[in-house]
Amino acid sequence: MSIILLCLLGGMLSGWMLRYRHSLIHIADRLTTSFIYLFLCLLGVTVGANETVMENLAELGLQALILSSSGIIGSVVIACLVEKLFFKDF
Amino acid sequence: MKNTLVMCGFFVLGVFLGRLASLPIWMHESELMLYALYVLLFLVGVGVGGNVQAFRLVEHIHLRVLLVPFSTVVGTFAGVGILAWFIKDWELGEKLAVGAGFGYYSLSSVLITQIHSETLGVLALLTNITREMSTLLLTPVLAARFGKLAPIVSGGATAMDTTLPVITKYSGKQYAIVALISGLVLTILVPFLVSIILHV
CATH class of the missing domain: 1.10.287 (Helix Hairpins)
Structure with a gap:
């Protein structure tokens, strides 16, 4: 590291x-x-x-979709709060 | 967008090459790749440190603008930790490291491949490309329903380049500078957070 x-x-x-x-x-x-x-x-x-990665590509794709949506949803929820609290007058 | 397609093209080309022939061992399992990664990180640093326009922006930001990348980090980690709890193939730290790409798929996938494993590297590539693509597609809806900051946090590190045009269009011009600063802060954070998380 x-x-x-x-x-x-x-x-x-x-x-x-x-x-x-x-x-x-x-x-x-x-x-x-x-x-x-x-x-x-x-x-x-x-x-x-x-071979292991190739066989699991569909599974990895599904996990990727879940992880990226989770990240986006979490960020948007926090951003809504931040916007209401600190960006009203922006 | 074009850049993303070119990068995906290189990846897919690699996959086909890997299927077709057995390439010399030095190409994928040697110290050489690790040294090449060090050079890459050095170059990324030079690009960030030498970005004069970006540092001019930093001179006149309000402290509250930093709340935007902060929201992205906290929100992504909370989202991945809570909403993706049911993915049992990976430890929490591994999932957080993938999330910590914040859309910067090229660097995060390369870094994770080198310091962890190919499989997690591929997951980082797919996850972060999906994040960029989703932001490009969903920005009109996000800006209209969830506020002007929503597309910026969704875009993560890509808010300073690939998703900036669409964010500027739907969040408004005054948010372009917020997007640039947020994207820049996250771009710098990606290599730090990814390597710290995977070494804890």
């Missing part, structure tokens, strides 16, 4: 120091996108080769 957080914090600090070097920040953003494409493709490869 600590290495993950250190990488992130180190990146944020570097980004902050380089914030006016727009071309460098742009390159970092482009690289991030490429890395994410690569990782998603590799995640796909491991999933495709993993």
